Amino acid sequence: MSAARLVVKGLSKTYADVPVLSDISLTVRDGEFASIIGPNASGKSTLLKICAGVRVPTEGVVECEKPAYMPQDHALLPWRTVLENLYLPSDVAGIPRARVRTKITDLLQEFGLAQYADFYPAALSGGTRQKIALLRTVLQNNSLLLLDEPFASLDALTRTEAHRWLQTLVQKSRASVLLVTHDIREALFLSDTIYVLGGRPSCLREVFTVPFPRPRTHAQLLEGEALALENKLFALLSETV
Amino acid sequence: MKLETIVAPALVLAAFFAVWELFCWVADVSYTLLPPPSAIFVAIIEYREILFMHASQTLLEAILGLVWAICLGVGVAVLLFSMPRARAGIYPLLVLSQTIPIIALAPLLLIWFGFDLVPKVTIVVLYCFFPIAIATFDALSSTDENAVDFLKSMRASRYQALLFVYVPSALPAFFSGLRIAVTYAIAGAIVGEFVGAYKGLGIFMLTSANSHAIVLVFAALFVTVFLTLGLLAIVFLLERMLMPWKRV
Numbered sequence: 001m002s003a004a005r006l007v008v009k010g011l012s013k014t015y016a017d018v019p020v021l022s023d024i025s026l027t028v029r030d031g032e033f034a035s036i037i038g039p040n041a042s043g044k045s046t047l048l049k050i051c052a053g054v055r056v057p058t059e060g061v062v063e064c065e066k067p068a069y070m071p072q073d074h075a076l077l078p079w080r081t082v083l084e085n086l087y088l089p090s091d092v093a094g095i096p097r098a099r100v101r102t103k104i105t106d107l108l109q110e111f112g113l114a115q116y117a118d119f120y121p122a123a124l125s126g127g128t129r130q131k132i133a134l135l136r137t138v139l140q141n142n143s144l145l146l147l148d149e150p151f152a153s154l155d156a157l158t159r160t161e162a163h164r165w166l167q168t169l170v171q172k173s174r175a176s177v178l179l180v181t182h183d184i185r186e187a188l189f190l191s192d193t194i195y196v197l198g199g200r201p202s203c204l205r206e207v208f209t210v211p212f213p214r215p216r217t218h219a220q221l222l223e224g225e226a227l228a229l230e231n232k233l234f235a236l237l238s239e240t241v
Numbered sequence: 242m243k244l245e246t247i248v249a250p251a252l253v254l255a256a257f258f259a260v261w262e263l264f265c266w267v268a269d270v271s272y273t274l275l276p277p278p279s280a281i282f283v284a285i286i287e288y289r290e291i292l293f294m295h296a297s298q299t300l301l302e303a304i305l306g307l308v309w310a311i312c313l314g315v316g317v318a319v320l321l322f323s324m325p326r327a328r329a330g331i332y333p334l335l336v337l338s339q340t341i342p343i344i345a346l347a348p349l350l351l352i353w354f355g356f357d358l359v360p361k362v363t364i365v366v367l368y369c370f371f372p373i374a375i376a377t378f379d380a381l382s383s384t385d386e387n388a389v390d391f392l393k394s395m396r397a398s399r400y401q402a403l404l405f406v407y408v409p410s411a412l413p414a415f416f417s418g419l420r421i422a423v424t425y426a427i428a429g430a431i432v433g434e435f436v437g438a439y440k441g442l443g444i445f446m447l448t449s450a451n452s453h454a455i456v457l458v459f460a461a462l463f464v465t466v467f468l469t470l471g472l473l474a475i476v477f478l479l480e481r482m483l484m485p486w487k488r489v
Contacts, residue, residue: 052393052394054393054394068394069391069395070391071387071390071394075385075387075391077388077405077406079484079486080486091401092392092397092401092405122489146394
């Protein structure tokens, strides 16, 4: 069994005396793509923020090396161009820009985004912004990516394209991923493991292993076993609301 | 900036001056009551050296006051933002302080600090500090939480968070506050000069009014407007230079 990149043990979180998360335990292994799905306000983003070290749990522990975190709504800095946004992780780490310049320009080239290097985020489409934010997350050079609903604001077509794009990106970077989403198909397309959150306070309701081989296509999700799994997840989520 | 944003108000202003000019000639209004714009422009050219001397003094007071107001306003905003306990004590008092009519303080400042620069600069600071402090504080408080979380996840220091996120995020609101402050600055300096000064547009207006040279009062008034517009243009240029992303 491959090594664990992220271990969450008995994690609980209370906000102003209201319990939000209760006794969550999960593990993301090396190279694994795991997703957390759950209804709105089920504490998915809070769980990810705790894993990223930006919130403190009330109880429990999180064991991982410094992960790369992508918050909701891309969080690209509007006053920085695409290139300067991609420099941000190295700026924070105190690494001279000259040392990462080639890597960044190569990545932009590889993923067909080189023409946007000098654009400000406001001039980009929603899909391109999300892609740049994902590249910035990958550029943190960490083996664990924590992604908070990266495609929630995209239309269905753009989201489908972005899924394929992320699948390729993750395969190339060989990173482990913990993705938060409320989109069942997104979780099925991208994940090896799906954790279902539900209840008040939220706890882990069930864990699913997604058995489909990679690379996957969206057409695969419309037939047989995938459809049955989707229905099962939908029924479970409906129960938890 | 689109051409129409300059042309439209310029046309309205030209029409206003034309009506004013026409009214003065048709109604044969006395120069000592309401001089026509043409007479005011002639007076500005004729008295340019005196006006320049007084305007330089007023501009100096306004700029010094503005610089102090920016330093104090931004400093207080950062203090209120980074120290919630201090905020609870200071913020309400700050708002309350704006109920004091600053013009009523002017004679006191004159008694305390004399006729030189200090009382005028202090009045400009009192006028300009509040919009800058409040706008900057509100902007710091409403910084995008996602961007802050992203920085935190990279274990950025407080200094880095300030430099990379809080300061650039607060710039647009800071400039909004500064634009308001700039419109107060020249007027604040003139208020200070009204109460007591050796030179400046305020004292020039007062002495001109006392000697019934109304055309010179208007000339000084026009120069005041030019100075304020000049300061606003500098702020506008600074905004364009420091916030290129706003033009996207």
